[in-house]
Amino acid sequence: MRLSHVLAGLVVASLSSAAFAADNYKIDPEHSFVHFRVNHMGVSNTYGRFNDPTGTVTIDPADMSKSSINLEVKADNVDTDNDKRDAHLKNADFFDARQFPTITFKSTAIKGEGDKLEVTGDLTLHGVTKSITVPLTKIGEKETGQMGHRAGWEAMLDLKRSDYGMSNMVGPVGDDIHLVVALEAVKS
Amino acid sequence: MPEPRDILLWVVLLPAAVAVIATLVSLIPGRRDSASQPWGPALAICAGFVAAYTKLKGIEGFPPVNVQTWLVYLGVPVVLIAIIATVSPRRARWIVFALSVTLIVLSVWLFSRPLARSLEPREFWTRTAFFAAGAVAWLGLMEALASRVKGATLPLLLWICAVGAALAVINAHSLLLGQLVGTVAAALGAIALLGLWFRNLTLARGGVLALAVVLLGLILCGHLYADLSQRDLILLAAAPLMAWAGELPFLKRGGVRFAVRLIAVLLVLAIPLVPALKGLQQTMQEQTDAYSY
Numbered sequence: 027m028r029l030s031h032v033l034a035g036l037v038v039a040s041l042s043s044a045a046f047a048a049d050n051y052k053i054d055p056e057h058s059f060v061h062f063r064v065n066h067m068g069v070s071n072t073y074g075r076f077n078d079p080t081g082t083v084t085i086d087p088a089d090m091s092k093s094s095i096n097l098e099v100k101a102d103n104v105d106t107d108n109d110k111r112d113a114h115l116k117n118a119d120f121f122d123a124r125q126f127p128t129i130t131f132k133s134t135a136i137k138g139e140g141d142k143l144e145v146t147g148d149l150t151l152h153g154v155t156k157s158i159t160v161p162l163t164k165i166g167e168k169e170t171g172q173m174g175h176r177a178g179w180e181a182m183l184d185l186k187r188s189d190y191g192m193s194n195m196v197g198p199v200g201d202d203i204h205l206v207v208a209l210e211a212v213k214s
Numbered sequence: 215m216p217e218p219r220d221i222l223l224w225v226v227l228l229p230a231a232v233a234v235i236a237t238l239v240s241l242i243p244g245r246r247d248s249a250s251q252p253w254g255p256a257l258a259i260c261a262g263f264v265a266a267y268t269k270l271k272g273i274e275g276f277p278p279v280n281v282q283t284w285l286v287y288l289g290v291p292v293v294l295i296a297i298i299a300t301v302s303p304r305r306a307r308w309i310v311f312a313l314s315v316t317l318i319v320l321s322v323w324l325f326s327r328p329l330a331r332s333l334e335p336r337e338f339w340t341r342t343a344f345f346a347a348g349a350v351a352w353l354g355l356m357e358a359l360a361s362r363v364k365g366a367t368l369p370l371l372l373w374i375c376a377v378g379a380a381l382a383v384i385n386a387h388s389l390l391l392g393q394l395v396g397t398v399a400a401a402l403g404a405i406a407l408l409g410l411w412f413r414n415l416t417l418a419r420g421g422v423l424a425l426a427v428v429l430l431g432l433i434l435c436g437h438l439y440a441d442l443s444q445r446d447l448i449l450l451a452a453a454p455l456m457a458w459a460g461e462l463p464f465l466k467r468g469g470v471r472f473a474v475r476l477i478a479v480l481l482v483l484a485i486p487l488v489p490a491l492k493g494l495q496q497t498m499q500e501q502t503d504a505y506s507y
Contacts, residue, residue, distance in 0.1 A: 110387075110497070118282065118439040119390045125281060125328040125439050153279040191280060193272060194390050 048086035048093065051177060051211030055080055059208045060099050064187075065200030074106035074115075076129070083179070083211045093136040095145055095162075097207070099129045119194045126153045140164075145181070151190040158183065165208075175213035182206050224269045225396045229262030233401035236261055237408050241415065249364075249414040255405055255421030256296035260289030262401035263394070263428050270393060282391070282435055284324045288427050291317050296420030307419070311357075314423045315350050321427050322346040325434055345434060348451065353426040355455050360418040362461065366409030367472055368417055371457050371479050372425065373402040378487045379433050379450045385490035385497075388440035395432045398425070446486035453483040 055078040066072045076099040086092040101123035104115050116123040133147035134157070141164040149158050160181045167177040186201050187193070193201075238244070240254020264286050267273065274283050295317065299310040326342045333341070360368055376399035384392030402425075409415040417425070433450050436442035442450075460475035 110500075113387045113441060114389075117387045117441065118435065119388050122280070122439055124332070127332060191274065 048084050049177075050214050051083040051085070052214050053079060053081045053083065053097065053209055053211045054176075057178075057210035059206070060097075061206045061208075063204040063206075065202065067198050068200075072106065074104060076100070077103040077105050079207075079209070081131075081209075083177075083209065085177075087139070090136050090138070090143075093133075095131070095133040095136070095147065097131040097209070101127055101129055120192060122152060126151075143179075149185075151187075152192050154190040156189060158185065160207075173212070176210060177213070178208070178210045180206070180208045221393065221396075224266055225393050226400045228269065229266045229397040229400040230404040232262040232265045233258035233404040234408065237405055237415070241408070241412055246411060247414055248412060250412065250416055252299040252416075252418065252420030253293060253296040255369075255415075255417050256424040257293050257420075258405055259398060259401045259421060259424035259428060260292050262404075263397050264289055266397035266400075267394060270397075271390065281325050281328060281439070282394070282432075284321070285394075285428055285431050288317070288321050288324075288431070289424070292420075292424050292427050295423060299419035310419060314353060314426075317423070318349045318353060318426055319346045321431055322349055322434065325431055325438060329438060348448070349426055349430050349434075352430060352451055352455065353422060355458070356422045356426070357418060359455075359458055359461070360416060360422050363457070364409075364416045365413045366406045366415070367460075367475065368457065369402050369406035369409050369415075369421075371475060372417075372429075372454050373399055373406050374476075374479060375450070375453045375483060376402055376429060378453065378483045378490075379429070379436075381494060382446055382450060382486045382490040383433065383436040383440060383442055385493040386436055386440045386442035386446075388436060391432055391436050391440055395429065395436075398429045398432065446490075449482055449486045453479050456482050 058079045060076040060079050061073065062075065063071050063073050079097055079099045081095070081097040083096075084092070084094045101121040102116055104112055104121060104123075106112055106115065115121055118125070121129075128150075130150045131147050132150075133145050135146040137144045137146075143162040143164070144159060145162045146157060146159045148155050160183045162179050162181045165178040165180055167175075169175045183205050185203050185205070187203050188196055188201050236258035237250060237254050240251040240257070241248045267283075267286050271282070273286055274280060276287065278284055278287070291313075295310060295313045298313065299307070302310060322345045323342055326338070326345065329341075330338045376395060380392045380395035380399055382392075383395050386392075405415070405417075405421070430451055433442070433447055437444060437447040456478035457475040459478035460471040462474070465471045465474055
C-alpha cells in the first residue's frame with residue numbers, strides 16, 4: 027500500500043470521527059438555575075433556588091447512549107431570600123446540608139433527538155437515591171464569540187420530598203416540589 | 215409550625231406515658247420504698263423516645279441513612295446494658311461501665327461520621343475524640359451522682375435541663391431536633407413525678423446511660439447538624455453536672471441541698487437559655503409580622 031493511500035485513509039478517518047464526536051459541555055454556574063416551588067400552609071407558594079449549580083453535559087447525536095448529564099448543587103446554597111428561613115432549610119429539619127452536602131443528578135439513559143430529549147437518571151437528595159425520568163428541552167445553541175460555544179437546556183419536574191426522607195413539617199410546608207432546572211453550558 | 219395539639223400528644227404525652235409504664239413495671243412490687251431496677255428508667259427514656267420519634271419522623275431501614283435515626287437503634291444496646299447491670303453482681307460493675315463507655319464512643323462516632331467527608335481527618339478525629347471524652351466523663355460523673363441521689367431530685371433537675379436544651383436547639387434552627395429533645399424531657403418529667411412517691415427510684419446503671427446516649431446525642435446533633443454553638447453544647451451538657459453542688463459536705467438539710475443544686479444548675483443553664491428565649495421570642499414576633507417566613 028502506498029504511503030499516500032495510508033495518509034488519505036487517516037485524514038478521512040479523523041474527519042469522520044470529528045464529525046460524529048460527542049459534544050462535551052461544562053455547566054456555567056452563573057447562567058444556570060435550579061428553582062423550586064413549594065406550598066406554604068395551603069395558602070400560597072414559596073419559591074427558592076440553589077445557587078451555583080455545576081456539572082457536565084455530553085451530547086452525542088450519533089449515539090445517544092453515549093450522552094450524559096451530571097448535575098450537582100450544594101444543599102448549603104439554598105436561597106429563598108430570607109436568612110432565617112434559609113438557615114432552617116439548611117439544618118436537620120429539611121436539607122440537613124452538613125450531613126448531606128450535595129444534591130446530584132447522574133443520567134443513566136438519554137432518549138430522543140433534536141431539541142426534545144427524555145433523560146432518565148439517579149437523583150440523590152438528602153442521602154436517598156431514586157431513578158427519575160425528566161423531559162429536557164434544548165433552548166438553543168450558539169457560538170457567542172468571547173464567551174465560547176454555548177448551549178442551553180431546560181427541564182421541569184415534580185417530586186415529593188417525603189420520598190427522599192424529607193418528611194418533616196409536611197402539611198404546613200407542602201410535600202410536592204416543583205423544580206425548574208435551566209442549564210447553560212460552555213462547549214469544551 | 216406543627217399544631218400545639220400534635221406537640222402535646224406526640225412530644226409530651228406519648229413519651230411520658232411510655233416512661234410511666236416502663237418505670238412502674240421496674241418498681242414492682244410497687245412499695246413506696248421499692249428501688250427501680252436499672253433497666254426501668256433506661257427503658258422508660260429509650261422507649262418513650264422511640265415511640266415519639268416513630269410518630270414525629272418515621273423510622274428508616276437499617277442501617278439508617280440519617281444519623282439521627284441511629285438514636286432509635288442505639289436504644290436497644292442501652293436497654294441490654296441496663297439489663298446486664300440488673301442481673302450482674304456488684305463486683306461485675308466494671309463490665310457494665312466498660313460496655314457503656316464503648317457504646318458512648320461508638321454513638322459519638324456514628325453521629326459525627328458524615329462530617330468526615332467535609333473535615334480534614336485530623337480535625338474530624340480531634341473533634342470526635344473531644345466529644346466522646348466529654349460524653350464519657352459526663353457518664354462517669356452523672357453515674358456517681360445518680361448512685362448517691364435517689365427519688366425525684368435528679369430526674370427533676372435533668373427535666374429542667376432537657377427543657378432548656380430543647381428550647382436552645384429549637385432556637386438553633388431545628389424544630390425537629392428540639393422536639394426530639396422535648397420527648398426526652400417528657401420522659402424525665404414522668405420519672406420525676408414517680409420519684410416524688412418512690413423515694414428510692416434511681417437513674418443509676420441504666421437511666422444515666424440512656425441520657426448520655428439519647429439526650430447528649432441529640433444535643434450533639436444540634437451542634438453538628440443545626441446551629442447550636444460549641445459553647446452552648448458544652449454548657450447544656452454541663453448544666454446537670456452542677457447538681458453535684460448539693461453534695462458539698464456542709465450542706466446537711468435536704469431542702470437546702472436541693473435549693474443549692476437547683477441554683478447551680480440554673481446558673482449554668484441560663485447562659486445558653488436566656489439568649490435562646492430572646493431569639494425564640496423574636497422569631498415568634500416575626501411570625502406574626504407580614505415579613506416573616
